[in-house]
Amino acid sequence: MIVISEKAKAIKTSPTLAVFSVAKKMMADGIDVINFGVGEPDFNTPEYIKEAAKKAIDENFTRYTVGAGIPELRKAIIKKLKTDNNLDYGMDEIIVTPGAKAAIETLLTTICNPGDQVIIPTPYWVSYPAQVELANGESVYFETEMSENFKINPVRLEQLIKTLSKPRAIILNSPSNPAGIVYSREELAEIAKVCIRHNIIIISDEIYEKLVYGNAEHYSIADTVPEVKNLTIVINGVSKAYAMTGWRLGYAAGPKEIIENAVKIQSHTASCINSITQKATVAALSVDDGSLEKMRQAFEERKKFMTSALNKIDHLVCIEPQGAFYCFPSIDYYIQNNSQGLKNDVELCTWLLEKKHIAVVPGSAFGVPQCLRFSYANSMENLVEGMKRFEEGLKELI
Ligand SMILES: Cc1ncc(COP(=O)(O)O)c(C=O)c1O
DSSP: OOOOOEEEHHHHHHHHHHHHHHHHHHHTOOOEEEEOOOOOSSSSSOOOHHHHHHHHHHHTTOSOOOTTOHHHHHHHHHHHHHHHHHOOOOGGGEEEEEEEEHHHHHHHHHOOOOOOOEEESOOOOTTTHHHHHTOOOOEEEEEEEEEGGOOOEEEEEEHHHOOOSSSSEEEEEEHHHHHOOOOOHHHHHHHHHHHHHHTTTEEEEEEETOOOOOOOOOOGGGGGGGGGGGGGEEEEEEETTTTTTTOEEEEEOOOHHHHHHHHHHHHHOOSSOOHHHHHHHHHHHHOOSHHHHHHHHHHHHHHHHHHHHHHHTTTTTTTOBBBBBBEOOHHHHHHSOTOOOOOOOHHHHHHHHHHEEEEEGGGGGOOOOTBBBEOSSOOHHHHHHHHHHHHHHHHHHH
C-alpha cells in the first residue's frame, strides 16, 4: 500500500486548478477559450537578457555555483535594492533562489517553529497558506474589507495579533495579487509600527514592484521606519518585471542571521540556482533597454480597459487596481441572484467556462469567494472579446 504523508495530504488542491484543468482540456479540443487566468506576462524575455544567457552557455558557465548566488549577481541585487528601494544590504544578507516562490518557502522554513502563527491578509496569493503549512507554521487570516480597498487596517491588525498565542510573521504583498492594491509609504509605516510593537517578522513580497500605474509608487516596507528593516525579509525576483517566469529566479534580502540560515537550508534543497539564469539576471538588473517600460505601459492600457469594462456591468464592483496585472471584481450579486441555481464562485466560473468559453479564477482560491480574478496578461483583442462574453453571460444568468 502506498503511504502518503499527512503533510502532503493536508495541502489542498487549489479550486483554480480544477477550473483550469477543464479549460486546458477544452483548449486542447480546439475550443476557443479566452483565458483570464494567466499569471505571467504575455511578452517575450527581452533580447539582451537572452543574449547574456547564450553567452554564459558558450563560455561554459554551466556548473554548480555558490549556494547564495554568484557574487556578481548578489552585487547587482544590492545595487538594485539601493537604487530602487533606498535599502542597504551586504553580500551576506542576500540569497538567490529558484523563483520568489522558493524564496518565500525557504524563508518561512527558516523562521517558523512548529505552530508559529503567520498572518496572511485576504485576499492572498494562492500559495501562501500551503507554504506556511509546508514550513510547519499555522496560517491565520486577516480579513480585509473591500470598502477599505482590501488594505490592512493597522488597528484591526493589532487587535488580531493580541489574540494570537504564537504570532511570528505576516506576509505582505504590494503590489498585490489578486486585488492589484499598492500601499502608500504612510500606510506601510503604520503596519510597520504594529509589527515592531509585537516583534512580527514581515515577509514583504514585492514581485510586482515594477508594474504600478497612474500615481501609484512602489515602496518597500523595509524603508519606512528605521527599526523595521531588521524585522523585514524583502522578496523579489525577475519573473514578472522582465517576463522571465520560466527562468526561475527570485531572491530574498534580510538580516544576516536569517539569510545565513536560509542559505544552509537551500544548500540541501536546490543547492544553487541555474548558473545560466544567474548570468541572465545580472544582465536584466544591470541594463535598461526600455522593454520593461513598454510592458508596463501595455499593462496600464489593458488595466484601464478592464476596469472600465467591468464597472460598466450592472451590480458588479471593481476597485481600480494600481499594480500587478489582475482585476478582482465582486460578483456577489450574481451568486445570490442567478436563475441557474449556481451556489458559489466555483460554480459560476464553471458555468462561464462551459457556456461562454471564458476561464476566470474563483475568488475562493484567494480567500474571498464573493469575487473573481481576471488577469489582463492577454492581448487587447482577447480582453475585448472575453469581456463581451462575460457581460453576455451575466445577463443570461439573471
Ligand atoms: C504574489 C506572488 N508572489 C510570488 C510569485 C512567484 O513568483 P516566481 O515566479 O518568482 O516564483 C507569484 C507568481 O504568480 C505571485 O503572484
